[in-house]
Amino acid sequence: MxxxxxxxxxxxxxxxxxxxxxxxxxxxxQSTAPAQLSCTVVIDQFATHGPLGQNDQYVQVKNISQVQQDLSNFAIDASIGQSRVLTLATIPWGTVLQPGGVYLVANAQYSGPAPDQYWSGITLPDQVGVGLMRPPTAPVDGAATYANSPFVEGTPAAPQPPGLQPLALMRLTNSGDNAVDFQLRDRTPGRPGPVPPCGSTQLLTR
The missing domain is CATH 1.20.5 (Single alpha-helices involved in coiled-coils or other helix-helix interfaces)
Structure with a gap:
């Protein structure tokens, strides 16, 4: 017993x-899983002004994967303030971006190399966010120069300073932190920026 x-x-x-x-x-x-980085198409560079002031605004995306990417009906959006999101361009059906290729959208008065699309009626402030959206509204990649943007990743990048210099916020890396990834550099619209390929064969899906 x-x-x-x-x-x-x-x-x-x-x-x-x-x-x-x-x-x-x-x-x-509990540890929080880091946000998944885009290893397909990313914001490559963007400018809120240039030699023609705010007329010289543009946004460029780049395919950093190793395979072509179908961008049919994807949107390039901009955020202004906390709640205002505007579509700058909807990419036409049948648009395919090759590895290392870029797609450029620009203000209607832009003075650089011919873009793939123009937008009109929208002027971007220096405090801005830009994002590539998969239809209908799923984010693929984003960048912002203010913390409350829905497109910011990590810490916001420093805004483009005033002036008429031919500069842009250029993606140099793909770390998931806008302040690290984007630096002020000479603009290269129509030509890919220096961010390296990620080696992925992942495809964008709808």
């Missing part, structure tokens, strides 16, 4: 330890 009672107490203590351990484990802080 004593042996059975001792065994019962031992089993009870073991069970209590298991319950206590489970409780502590569930109360421990």
């Amino acid at each position: 004593r042996r059975s009672f001792t065994a019962l107490v031992t089993a009870g203590i073991s069970a209590l330890s298991l319950v206590t351990g489970a409780t502590v484990a569930s109360a421990a802080p």
